[in-house]
Amino acid sequence: xxxxxxxxxxSLIVLASMMSVRADVLDDSSSTRMLxxxxxxxxxxxxxxxxxxxxxIDADTxxxxxxxxxxxxxxxxxxxxxxxxxxxxxxxxxxxxxxxAIADGYDAQVMNNIRLEPGMTQQLFFVVKKKKKTADDxxxxxxxxxxxxxxxxxxxxxxxxxxxEGTVWLKLLVNVEGSVKNVVVTKSVFTQRxxxxxxxxxxxxxxxxxxxxxxxxxxxxxxxxxxPAVAKGKSIEMWVTLPFNFxxxxxxx
Numbered sequence: 001x002x003x004x005x006x007x008x009x010x011s012l013i014v015l016a017s018m019m020s021v022r023a024d025v026l027d028d029s030s031s032t033r034m035l036x037x038x039x040x041x042x043x044x045x046x047x048x049x050x051x052x053x054x055x056x057i058d059a060d061t062x063x064x065x066x067x068x069x070x071x072x073x074x075x076x077x078x079x080x081x082x083x084x085x086x087x088x089x090x091x092x093x094x095x096x097x098x099x100x101a102i103a104d105g106y107d108a109q110v111m112n113n114i115r116l117e118p119g120m121t122q123q124l125f126f127v128v129k130k131k132k133k134t135a136d137d138x139x140x141x142x143x144x145x146x147x148x149x150x151x152x153x154x155x156x157x158x159x160x161x162x163x164x165e166g167t168v169w170l171k172l173l174v175n176v177e178g179s180v181k182n183v184v185v186t187k188s189v190f191t192q193r194x195x196x197x198x199x200x201x202x203x204x205x206x207x208x209x210x211x212x213x214x215x216x217x218x219x220x221x222x223x224x225x226x227x228p229a230v231a232k233g234k235s236i237e238m239w240v241t242l243p244f245n246f247x248x249x250x251x252x253x
Contacts, residue, residue, distance in 0.1 A: 049090070049118060050093075050118065050121065050122060051120070051122070052087075052088070052092060052116070053086070053089075053124075054070075054125050055086050055125055055126070056070070056087065056101055056126040058128065066081055066083050067103065067104070069103070070099065070100070072098075073097065073100055074097065075097070093116070095116060097115075098114070099114050105130055105131060107128065107129050107130075107131055108128075111124060140232075141230070141238070143229060144238075146227040147226055148225040148226055149225040152220060153213075153220035153244050154216045154219075155213075155216070156212045158212065159209050159210075160248065163248060164190060164191075164206070164246075165190070165191050167243050168188045168213065168243070169186045169187040169242070170186065171183070171185075171186050172239065172240050173239050174240060176237060180223075180224050183218050183222060185218070190213070217246075221242070
C-alpha cells in the first residue's frame, strides 16, 4: 500500500511539471505572434500621404528626358527624372496641387488640380517641348563709329557733261580695325538739269553714266576709315549707312 502511494505521488509531480512546461511554450508562442504582428504593421506615413509617379519625354523625339525636375508647387516635395525619364515623389499630403516639370532647354509644363488622397499613387505623364530660339538681346553701343579718312568719290566727266547729279546711299560694314569690310548699295537717286530721272526712263548712255557714278561712290567708300564702334568695352563690327553726293555745286560728302 505504501508503494502504491509513493508511485501516485511521483506521477502527480511529473504531470505538474509537464503542465508548467506547456504553459511556458504557449506564452512564448503568443509573444512571438505579437512581435510578428507589430513588425508587419504598415507605417503611419504611408497611410496618411500620397505619391506621384510617371515619366518625362521629349515632345518631338518621344525619348525620355533625364534630370527633369518635377515639383509639387507650394510644398517642398520634388524629384528628378532618371535616365529612363521616370520619377517618383512620396510623402505628399492630401489635397489638390499644381505639378510642374522643368528641364534645361525645355519649356516648363504645369498640370493643375491634381488630387492626392492618403495612400493614393497618382500617375502623371509629362511631354515637354524644347524652347524656341529667340533673337539675341540688343547690344548696347557705347560708342558709334567715328569717320576718319573720307575721300570723296570722283565725279565722272561724262556725268558733268550732261549735268547729271545724284546721291548714292551706301551701307558700309566697319570692322574692328575701323576699315570698311563690305559695301552694299541701298538706294540711288539721279537728276538731270534739276529733273529726277527714273531708271526706266534712261537711255543706254545715261544708264552707263549713272552706273559709273555708283561705281565711283563704292570705290571711295572702300577707302574710308573709322574709329570702330565699341560695346561692352570692346571694338565690334557695325553697319553704317552714308550718302555719297554728286553735285555740280558741291562735290564733297
